Amino acid sequence: MSGMSKIVKTITNVAIPFILIYGIYVIAHGHLTPGGGFQGGAVVASGLVMIMVAYGSVWTMEKIKEKNLSMLESLGAFCFILLAFLGLVFGSVFFNNYLVGSNSLFGTVPAAGSGLADISTAGIIPLMNFAVGLKVIAGLFAIVLVMAYAITKKEAKE
Amino acid sequence: MNALDFIIANSPIFAVAIPLLGAFLTPIFGRINDKLRNIFAITIMIITTSIVFILAYDVITNGIRTYIFGAQDLTLPVVRILFEVDAMSSFMAIISVVLALVALIYSWAFMKENTGLDKYYTLLLLMTAGMLGMELTGDMFNFFVFLEITSISSAALVAFWINKGKSVEAGFKYIVISTIGALFVLFSVALFYGQYNALNMAIIAHSIQFSFLDKIALVLLIGALAMKAGIVPLHMWLPDAYSKAPSSITLILVGVTQASLYGLLRVCFTIYGKMITLSSISIGWILVLFGIVTILLGVIMAIAQSDLKRLIAFAAVGEIGYMILGIGTGLVTMSPDISAAGLTALKGGIFHIMNDALDVGLMFLVAGAIFYATRETSLDRLGGLARNMKYTTVFFIIGLLAVSGLPPMNGFASKLLIYESTYQLNPILAIIAILSSILLLAIFVKVLHSAFLGPALPRFNEVKEVPKSMLFAMAIIAGMIIIFGIFPDIVVNNIVEPAANALVDNAGYISKIMSLAGGA
Amino acid sequence: MIFNFPFIAVAALIIVGLYAVVFRKNLIKMIIGITIIESGVNLFLITLGYREGSIAPIYTSSPGGIMSLPVPQALTLTSIVIGVAVLALMLSLVIHIYRHYNTLDVRKIGGGEE
Numbered sequence: 001m002s003g004m005s006k007i008v009k010t011i012t013n014v015a016i017p018f019i020l021i022y023g024i025y026v027i028a029h030g031h032l033t034p035g036g037g038f039q040g041g042a043v044v045a046s047g048l049v050m051i052m053v054a055y056g057s058v059w060t061m062e063k064i065k066e067k068n069l070s071m072l073e074s075l076g077a078f079c080f081i082l083l084a085f086l087g088l089v090f091g092s093v094f095f096n097n098y099l100v101g102s103n104s105l106f107g108t109v110p111a112a113g114s115g116l117a118d119i120s121t122a123g124i125i126p127l128m129n130f131a132v133g134l135k136v137i138a139g140l141f142a143i144v145l146v147m148a149y150a151i152t153k154k155e156a157k158e
Numbered sequence: 159m160n161a162l163d164f165i166i167a168n169s170p171i172f173a174v175a176i177p178l179l180g181a182f183l184t185p186i187f188g189r190i191n192d193k194l195r196n197i198f199a200i201t202i203m204i205i206t207t208s209i210v211f212i213l214a215y216d217v218i219t220n221g222i223r224t225y226i227f228g229a230q231d232l233t234l235p236v237v238r239i240l241f242e243v244d245a246m247s248s249f250m251a252i253i254s255v256v257l258a259l260v261a262l263i264y265s266w267a268f269m270k271e272n273t274g275l276d277k278y279y280t281l282l283l284l285m286t287a288g289m290l291g292m293e294l295t296g297d298m299f300n301f302f303v304f305l306e307i308t309s310i311s312s313a314a315l316v317a318f319w320i321n322k323g324k325s326v327e328a329g330f331k332y333i334v335i336s337t338i339g340a341l342f343v344l345f346s347v348a349l350f351y352g353q354y355n356a357l358n359m360a361i362i363a364h365s366i367q368f369s370f371l372d373k374i375a376l377v378l379l380i381g382a383l384a385m386k387a388g389i390v391p392l393h394m395w396l397p398d399a400y401s402k403a404p405s406s407i408t409l410i411l412v413g414v415t416q417a418s419l420y421g422l423l424r425v426c427f428t429i430y431g432k433m434i435t436l437s438s439i440s441i442g443w444i445l446v447l448f449g450i451v452t453i454l455l456g457v458i459m460a461i462a463q464s465d466l467k468r469l470i471a472f473a474a475v476g477e478i479g480y481m482i483l484g485i486g487t488g489l490v491t492m493s494p495d496i497s498a499a500g501l502t503a504l505k506g507g508i509f510h511i512m513n514d515a516l517d518v519g520l521m522f523l524v525a526g527a528i529f530y531a532t533r534e535t536s537l538d539r540l541g542g543l544a545r546n547m548k549y550t551t552v553f554f555i556i557g558l559l560a561v562s563g564l565p566p567m568n569g570f571a572s573k574l575l576i577y578e579s580t581y582q583l584n585p586i587l588a589i590i591a592i593l594s595s596i597l598l599l600a601i602f603v604k605v606l607h608s609a610f611l612g613p614a615l616p617r618f619n620e621v622k623e624v625p626k627s628m629l630f631a632m633a634i635i636a637g638m639i640i641i642f643g644i645f646p647d648i649v650v651n652n653i654v655e656p657a658a659n660a661l662v663d664n665a666g667y668i669s670k671i672m673s674l675a676g677g678a
Numbered sequence: 679m680i681f682n683f684p685f686i687a688v689a690a691l692i693i694v695g696l697y698a699v700v701f702r703k704n705l706i707k708m709i710i711g712i713t714i715i716e717s718g719v720n721l722f723l724i725t726l727g728y729r730e731g732s733i734a735p736i737y738t739s740s741p742g743g744i745m746s747l748p749v750p751q752a753l754t755l756t757s758i759v760i761g762v763a764v765l766a767l768m769l770s771l772v773i774h775i776y777r778h779y780n781t782l783d784v785r786k787i788g789g790g791e792e
Contacts, residue, residue, distance in 0.1 A: 033736065034734075038755065067189075070185055071186070071189075074182050074186055078179075078182045078183060081175065081178060081179050085175070085179075087228075088168065093226065093227065093228060093229060093230060094168065094171045094225075094227060095227050096228055097228065113737070114737050114741075114742060115738075116738060116739060117737070140762075143766045147773065150773060151773075299753055299756075303756060306760045306764070310763055314767060317771055317774075323778035323787070326771055326774045326775050326778065327775060327787055329771055330768065330771045330772070330775065333764065333768055333771070334699070334712065334768070337712055338699065338712065338715065341712075341715050341716055345719050348719070348723050348726060348750075348753075351749075351750065351753075
């Protein structure tokens with residue numbers, strides 16, 4: 001599909017940083033508020049689809065090759081499985097939450113019950129949220145991009 | 159503890175996580191080199207096969223093995239995901255992983271001229287992980303998730319040849335029916351959770367009362383899983399999906415069908431185990447009835463087909479009927495107590511699961527070899543191939559003898575057990591089963607004559623034998639068929655009998671989880 | 679009686695979805711029917727976790743009181759993700775079918791055996 005007018009492109013340029021920051025906020029705070037990997041990834045993917053609609057799928061496909069999206073998706077999935085295997089190495093069971101209670105990045109344990117909690121809690125769950133978010137962004141955007149690009153090629157063939 | 163104990167203790171999760179890890183790494187290897195990717199995929203599959211064999215050996219000698227995710231021990235109420243492997247699960251896992259390994263070796267040469275092979279190998283490893291997860295898990299919602307993983311990746315592989323319209327349409331039909339079935343399974347899981355606040359199979363089996371909602375859940379589960387297993391009258395998707403897929407994928411689809419059959423058995427025998435003895439006569443007779451109808455329909459529809467793979471697919475539907483007939487007979491003759499005749503029927507049905515996978519799998523591989531060499535699938539246009547493709551003809555004759563249940567192949571051993579036990583139940587059933595086997599023999603001899611024997615057609619003069627990797631894959635299966643046929647006692651006493659005992663012993667299944675949970 | 683309303687909605691959604699899958703001849707309408715069935719089953723999962731007078735199960739700055747069950751919400755999330763993946767696969771297959779047969783009518787495609 002071809003792009004839209006200059007007004008739409010300008011508004012997209014203004015709105016895109018807010019959408020991306022909101023999406024990454026939802027991914028990062030998945031262990032405190034509603035959200036997490038899939039939800040935040042869907043928000044960011046919607047923002048990227050907005051770019052694709054405004055600028056045209058042909059332009060977007062030239063800037064972002066489909067191979068790179070495939071590599072990002074595999075990277076996100078591989079990080080997820082790697083974190084699960086590291087639970088086997090550092091803890092002793094698969095998927096073990098080995099960062100809770102230690103003094104490293106996501107290690108503090110909050111007080112039980114309702115109250116405020118800071119972001120560096122809950123062990124490997126935020127790291128897994130980031131891995132799943134990366135995979136969902138790359139996956140959903142690749143699906144919409146390839147479908148739109150395929151329709152372009154069909155119109156050009158006729 | 160040394161390395162071997164470490165592997166044995168973690169083997170249920172290695173069997174599922176290592177194909178998953180391999181599936182996610184395959185596109186990265188595919189960017190570098192094609193051959194490296196193939197070798198990587200086969201290495202991952204060989205590692206998985208050896209882990210599954212180690213797990214099966216450990217379960218058969220030491221009893222049920224459980225694995226808890228994320229913690230060392232378990233407290234009531236059970237909120238963690240558990241893998242629980244008993245002898246029946248490891249039996250099905252052996253079948254699935256052997257089929258996947260043979261299909262991967264076969265695909266090396268069969269799919270070489272296709273593009274997009276990165277995704278093919280990724281989806282194949284993902285399907286293996288899904289199948290093994292479905293068979294090793296002890297948690298109902300986990301079963302639903304792995305069922306969906308398997309059906310999505312197998313539907314994408316069925317529609318792999320997108321340049322032909324029929325493959326895509328067969329894949330679409332398969333995914334629509336699979337998704338509706340899986341949504342009904344999720345509905346039943348929600349019914350269980352709402353009543354008993356538990357998702358673990360053993361906890362549900364421990365606390366089930368046969369209320370009205372449980373009856374609804376049983377009907378939905380049996381309907382959805384029978385739809386995935388290809389039991390008549392819910393078999394409509396099976397001939398299309400089996401015949402339009404690439405032949406190596408058809409081999410794994412046989413494994414997927416049998417994993418769904420395993421899910422059906424697990425639901426009927428373990429979750430409803432306490433109630434099954436009260437009403438087992440009616441459920442057993444329903445299974446026997448469905449088995450007979452499936453055998454008859456599969457064999458009768460196979461007579462009229464002219465497309466080779468569709469004919470073999472209908473024969474596969476008939477073979478599923480034999481499995482259900484054996485298991486249903488076991489259920490009927492086993493109430494009110496476990497008698498020897500019922501156990502024999504159950505052993506026959508379970509042994510037939512393994513034999514059917516090998517026999518029908520070999521026939522599909524031969525059909526794929528014919529397609530690779532001649533680009534033809536219709537029997538009307540084939541003929542006289544035995545001159546050029548000697549090894550393929552020999553493998554076809556071995557598969558023909560095995561499917562019809564003639565000695566010395568393994569089909570004879572399992573079908574003899576089924577004939578003996580159904581004769582004690584009702585002689586007419588045994589006569590129908592024997593006549594159907596003879597009809598299958600006639601059908602496949604007709605195929606042999608029209609495809610391989612007969613005068614040499616001039617356009618097949620340059621047809622060569624298929625490449626060595628495909629011959630090697632077919633030889634593995636043919637070797638297993640002959641060995642299981644000559645020495646059936648080794649398999650039946652060591653692998654099938656613990657599986658049959660584990661299937662009816664739901665008290666042991668439940669008590670293992672309860673003892674882990676420390677009470678009640 | 680008012681608390682049975684979500685369950686009636688679940689039954690209505692599933693029946694409408696099954697009607698669309700079975701009786702409609704357009705491929706896209708069949709896919710929409712499957713999405714409606716999936717919405718019904720997800721609604722059923724969430725409704726099972728509701729306790730009377732409860733608040734959302736989040737601990738951060740919560741006002742206190744009974745919380746509804748969080749486990750069905752996690753199950754529903756997984757089901758939604760699976761639904762998205764199945765929907766993407768089905769739509770890709772429909773694009774290929776349209777490119778090959780040039781029609782979306784389910785009676786006209788699949789001219790073949792049986």
